[in-house]
Amino acid sequence: MTDEAYVSIWMRPEQTSRGPKPAYSRAQIARAAVRIADAEGLEAATMRRIAAEIGAGAMSLYRYVPGRDDLIVLMADLLMGEINLRGIPSVDWRADLTRYAEEVRAMWLRHPWIATVHRSLHSYGPNQLLLIEQIMGVLDPHVSVDENLVLMSILNGYVESVARDEVTAAEELRRSGLTEQQWLARTHPYVQQLLESGDYPLFTKIALEARHPRLTSDAQFHQGLTRVLDCIATAIPTTESQNNHEKP
Template sequence: MPRPAWRRCRRVLTGVCWRFSVRYLSAQITRTMSGFNGTSMSVLLFAVRRLVHRTRLVRRTLDVRCTGCQGLSKEAPMPGPDQHNPRGEADLIWLRPERVRRERPSLSRDEITRTAIDLADRDGLEAVSIRRIAAALGAGANSLYWYISSKDDLYELMADEVIGEIALPDPPSGDWRADLRAIAHNTQETFSRHRWFVLLGIQPGLGPKTRRYGQVAMACLDNLHLDLNTKINMLAALNNYLFGFAHRETAWADLQKRTGLTEQQWNDRLRGMIDHAAHQDTELAEHMTARLQLPGEEPFEFGLTCLLEGIAALTNRSPTPRPS
């Protein structure tokens, strides 16, 4: 018998046993209240213990029956969210082999991940849920736990898949500044297609596509002959800049979305605010005009150039001579 059917059967039989036990307990309470004494109280306590014992016995028996019949079922037991990691230890989805179900149609991590990304692109990250993904795939929500154990696993898969979309200079050209600039522009373009990506927060980043991204970026710095820590700090600075700029763009887009205005209406509203400010405070209007251009290509290029030139100046700087 399928597992959901056994669960319903167990609930029904437990409820029947409970109702009969409650009737027995009610009769004992009535007798006790009619002539309260020590003997009556003992009978009442015995009835309560009997009620609890009967309920536990029935549930234990049905659990055993359910487990036994699951072994005869064609469908293997469904792992719950914590069944992959029963001890609650640190666990990464990349360290667990992908499981394949025997029945048809079967799913895969790739299908689940792409469906989750499509939902996030269309309706935002808050719309991504196990239930909605399962509905889009025509599967049961519990069946997804065969492939992923938690929503953290899902976010890690989504992050790795998006990173895999970024075009990389592989092999590097030998010009580290040109290569890092190309990586930065391609990363920014990918983040713009998936505004929700920066909302995932920091992920472990051990997926195969994320690791390849880091390996190619690291290889772009080989000609500088720097130690590992310096290379990691350089790439971390670039990564922080990219995420910071993407956060600004995402926040700006969310602000417009909350107003319910179209892009044209939103721009008209901003121009109206600037025109209104210009009549009262010219300096304020000029600052507002400049700040409205921040989520754009020119400010991004300016900040990226400052970052790369600063790194170049730092790596080419000769050691400060010691005073004699």
């Protein structure tokens, strides 16, 4: 059943042709909300708290942002605007996608509360639409639109999965009050018990031989990203994928 009463925030005019000029803007409200969420968590970004931040009456803000879901949409789209893809698409699809992946991960790490926002349903705000045009344009000359969507889904899935794990781990450490070294030291006796049991040979192999967990988080991210881009390369005509892969 469709919700006939629902109107996208992007379809609501920010300023009508009549009446006084609005005292605030959606962008101003969204920026205040993001500042609060960054400092105190998403739940702290209430209308009352935002109003205090910008010196407005809480009820007056509902003239600009009708509800909580609309506020989240505005905040998320504001973050999309932080992803700098200037100059993309270029002639080097691999460099373009690498830069995009790095920008998205960096945005998540700057604003860890984004991990709590359900983003499977797109709102198609102006910043998100600009990103779509830029990043889909990278592979558009090489593959069909359906293949493009699949490949971008693979890339986004990897980047967001890694970023979510990083954000979650950082939050768990923060709550525990421990450093990463202290956390590992606390779990060491149990891990040692598992190794000595001989019951988990693959876990033992991971613990004793795997190099990946010992890399920095940046190195881990780029190692996995290289494999994802290698996968994408298989969908691109061979001469193009080889030429891009061989570039320094």
